[in-house]
Amino acid sequence: MPRVSQDQLDARRQEILAAARACFARHGYEGATVRRLEEATGLSRGAIFHHFRDKDSLFLAVAEDDAAAMVETVARNGLVQVMRDLLARAVSPDTTGWLGSQLEVSRRLRTDPAFARRWTQRSAAIAEATRDRLARQRDAGVLREDVAIDVLAQFLELAYDGLVLHLAMGRPAGEMEPVLDLVEEAVRRR
Numbered sequence: 001m002p003r004v005s006q007d008q009l010d011a012r013r014q015e016i017l018a019a020a021r022a023c024f025a026r027h028g029y030e031g032a033t034v035r036r037l038e039e040a041t042g043l044s045r046g047a048i049f050h051h052f053r054d055k056d057s058l059f060l061a062v063a064e065d066d067a068a069a070m071v072e073t074v075a076r077n078g079l080v081q082v083m084r085d086l087l088a089r090a091v092s093p094d095t096t097g098w099l100g101s102q103l104e105v106s107r108r109l110r111t112d113p114a115f116a117r118r119w120t121q122r123s124a125a126i127a128e129a130t131r132d133r134l135a136r137q138r139d140a141g142v143l144r145e146d147v148a149i150d151v152l153a154q155f156l157e158l159a160y161d162g163l164v165l166h167l168a169m170g171r172p173a174g175e176m177e178p179v180l181d182l183v184e185e186a187v188r189r190r
Contacts, residue, residue, distance in 0.1 A: 009051075020040065021101050032059075064122055086164075144187060155187070156187065
């Protein structure tokens with residue numbers, strides 16, 4: 001039997017995550033049945049669950065993958081850049097999948113205590129990256145000093161949540177760039 005390289009396994013895992021993200025976004029967690037996941041990925045349940053223990057683990061991996069990408073962007077360019085990236089790709093099917101998975105995470109946080117406990121660690125990484133970025137910006141003299149970093153972080157998190165809700169409701173993305181300029185200006189040193 002031929003051996004599969006780690007690169008091939010990683011590539012297959014990423015393919016499964018991308019297809020599952022779209023499936024969860026389209027059908028929600030409960031509606032993303034194993035049959036629908038098989039159709040979305042083009043793989044058998046055995047192939048899918050070779051990489052992920054079960055559907056819950058697959059959903060959490062999708063959410064973690066999104067959170068890791070977000071942490072990387074926040075650390076490098078800040079939370080406002082995450083919002084700008086979301087706007088720039090608002091019409092892309094990939095972003096729709098990402099947005100849908102974010103909304104499904106939000107729903108499960110409200111309705112599934114076990115998921116909420118598991119997710120706490122992941123959301124803490126995003127919050128920590130935001131606060132670290134803000135502290136670096138303050139040290140560089142770019143960020144206003146009259147407001148505590150925790151308050152600025154909460155402000156940016158609320159702006160992000162509001163943007164996600166705005167897009168989820170199908171409202172236009174095109175007119176939001178000046179709003180993000182205002183959000184960014186609000187945290188800058190005057």
